[in-house]
Amino acid sequence: MTTxxxxxxxxxxxxxxxAPEGEYVAHPDQLTLLPGAGPAVRRLRAAGIPVFVVTNQRGVARGVMTARDLEAVHERFRLLLRAAGAEVDGIYACVHERGACECRKPLPGLLHRVARDHPHVDLRQSAMVGDAAGDVAAGAAAGCVTVRLxxxxxxxxxxxxxSLPEAVTWLLR
Ligand SMILES: [Mg+2]
Ligand SMILES: [Zn+2]
Known part of the structure; x- marks a missing residue:
């Protein structure tokens, strides 16, 4: 197994x-986990692998939601994961407008922030999983193995x- x-x-x-195209998950009651996502995260953690979430949330810059709304969404996110016996080690969000920062994916800034905050994390021995081309680009720019959903x-x-469960099966192969 790859470590x-x-x-x-x-x-x-x-x-x-x-959320539908052009919309945002702006409130906790709009958040639903994808099928099998909780158990998939649990399997990673059970294998001793730290798990971080890196997410673009431009809705904050656009005024569609506040930083506090985003925090409430992330509290709910952690709660739903916990109900599946899963945890994440950190949630990193880019709340900026396009072209206004160095952390909005496809740039790798969020990933570098994870590595800065957690010196045990080596991005070159890490994997980035996401459903968008920008996730793959950010992961590749940071030297990660990339999994596109x-x-x-x-x-x-x-x-x-x-799906994430299929990605995790590959990661833990
Ligand atoms: Mg996505
Ligand atoms: Zn940013």
């Missing part, structure tokens, strides 16, 4: 159900999987 220094997960469309293979990613 990963950490696994970095996108949030919307990877762990929880994505998609129905059709993404040649830019190390591997493509249909």
């Amino acid at each position: 990963w220094s950490a696994v970095l997960l996108d949030r919307d469309g990877t762990v929880n159900v994505k 998609a129905e059709t293979p993404d040649p830019a990613a190390t591997v493509t999987a249909r």
Whole structure:
């Protein structure tokens, strides 16, 4: 089995159900985990792998939600995971407008922040999982192995999987 220094997960469309195009998960009651996502995170943690969430939340910059709303959403996120026996080691969000920062994916700033805060994390021995091309680009720019969640293979990613549970099975193979 490959030993990963950490696994970095996108949030919307990877762990929880994505809001419709152009909308945001702005309130805790709008948050639903994807099927099997909780147990998938639990399997990573049970294997001793730290798990971090790295998420773009431009809705804050756009005034669609406040930083406090985002915190409330993340409290609910942790609660739903805990109900599945899972935890994450950290949630990192880019709350900025496009082109206004160095942390909005596809840039790797959020991933570098994880590594800065957690010196035991070696991004070159880590994997980034996400449902968007920007997740793969951010992971690759940080030196991670990348898993794209998609129905059709993404040649830019190390591997493509249909869901987080399938991605985790590959990661723990
Ligand atoms: Mg996503
Ligand atoms: Zn940012």
